[in-house]
Amino acid sequence: MTGRLNSAQPYALGLYRIVVGLLFLCHGTASLFGVLGGAAGTGGTLEAGSWPGWYAAVIQLVCGSLVLLGLGTRVAALIASGAMAYAYFKVHQPTALWPMENGGEAAAMFSWAFLLLIFTGSGAFGLDRLFAKRSTQERKPAAEPVAV
DSSP states (O other): OHHHHHHHHHHHHHHHHHHHHHHHHHHHHHHHHOOTTOGGGSSOOOOTTOTTHHHHHHHHHHHHHHHHHTSSHHHHHHHHHHHHHHIIIIIIGGGOSSHHHHTOHHHHHHHHHHHHHHHHOOOTTOHHHHHHHHHHHHHOOOOOOOOO
16 A cells, blocks of 8 residues: 555645645735735735735745746745745734634645645646656767777
């Protein structure tokens, strides 16, 4: 059974990355474009350039898209994880100690989810793998002639 689970690991990781990226992207689009309930469920959008909300929404939109596609996954996950750690410690944690009390569950979960993706990479279904295969094929040295 362990063998089967290990062989399916890249696919499970790829699906995990897609779901996490999609959910993060949804937060960014809601805050920037007022869709899916809008910013903080108000139906509105954030004022352009407002600190830190608007910048967080841009990070959510860009990094969520990159992680969803599996393109530059590790770098995008690093930026997203740091942004969510900042959100938790600067926005949520000062109001109360525990995430259940301060409303910071999403920030904490996203921060740890992206931290995992930094170390694991994109898994299956990612554009990272497609480009990595192309670059290794281009780098293969030509077959050397055999002396007779």
